[in-house]
Amino acid sequence: MPPPLPEALIQFQRLIDVVRELRHPERGCPWDLQQTPTTLIPYVLEEAYEVVHALQEGDTGAIAEELGDLLLQVVLQSQLAQEADQFTLAQVIQGISDKLIRRHPHVFGEVALTTAQEVRDQWEQIKASEKGSEEAVPLSQKLQRYARTLPPLMAGMKIGERASRAGLDWPTISGAWQKFYEELAEFQEALLQGNAAQQTAELGDLLFSVINLARWCQLDPINALQQTYQRFIQRLECIEAAIDRPLETYTLEELEALWQQAKIQLATDSQPTETPTDPHPEEA
Structure with a gap:
């Protein structure tokens, strides 16, 4: 059996x-x-x-x-x-299993690697060799694939990373900061001009510069934005629990005061509670 x-x-x-x-x-x-x-x-x-x-x-x-x-x-x-x-589903499963084995020769073969960066470099090398003629594809076409298939923030990170590997990047983070302030000024100028198409273009440039700053700082902009959304909603929940009439009946000054109170309350609630120590442990 x-x-x-x-x-x-x-x-x-x-x-x-x-x-x-x-x-x-x-x-x-x-x-x-x-x-x-x-x-x-x-x-x-x-x-x-x-x-x-x-x-x-x-x-x-x-x-x-x-x-x-x-x-x-x-x-x-x-x-x-x-x-x-x-x-078939069997082909899907077989394909991913074969790929994992092929791209991990340090686990399933004789290659010796010790760091995560070495593993990542090897993965990219094996991936490039699998693609064969893919290396002849212009970088612009590769980046276009990210823009078409990924959510915007993720695409921005991927495009920035891939462009950086090709040498299209600043030597230090100061260049990324300079670009951010440059794009911020251009966006502000576009807002004064009243051209919606130009304003949209400059806003996109500004957002991409923020994504590049996140990449330089090794921060995840997707996770950061999701956390911001969650904090906003939590503060709103806190305000709604404290008021006794509809939000729209409050003045902006009143809402600002409620908002600041909510921030303080949530910050206090998130602080870890300390277990009080016995002032006379020898008497226990």
Whole structure:
């Protein structure tokens, strides 16, 4: 008798069977039967962001649930592709497994590496050799792929990193700061001119300069912005809990005072509580 399959494989096969049944031409779900690879794109993005949020919150139950929702998108896309005779889920899994083994010769081969940077450099070298003629592709086309396929902030980081590796970067962070102040002045000037197209262009330049500063400081602008959103919402929740009439009936000065109170309250609440020490431990 062969050994029993691990529980994860059993449950994975169950998920595959469930998705296949949802797509059954006669017994399937009408909503699932209407879906195409492109109609499911919003759900792929939504589930990926919800996984990120759950990870940031550290809620293990939510993390497990959201990873399941994201896994569903992988299985569902693979089912649609199989129905169209394009590829199968088995090919997807085999492809990523082969890639991981191929790009980790220091784990699955004889190469000796000791630092994360060495691993990253090796990964890029192997990736470049796999692409073959990809090296002949102009840098602009590679960056265009980031701009087309990634969310704007992530694309900005990727474009900046790739351009930097090609030598398109300042020698020190002072150049990035100088560029930021230059773009800020140009944006302010554009606002005075009243040309919406120019204002939009200068705003984009300013945002890209901030992203480049984040890259130089090794900070994640996506995480930083998400934290700002969360702080804003928390402060608003604090204000709403303290008032007794609609927000719009308060003056700007009153709202500012409430806002500052909320900031102080949240900062106080976030401080770790100290366990009082026994002034006479010898008497215990």
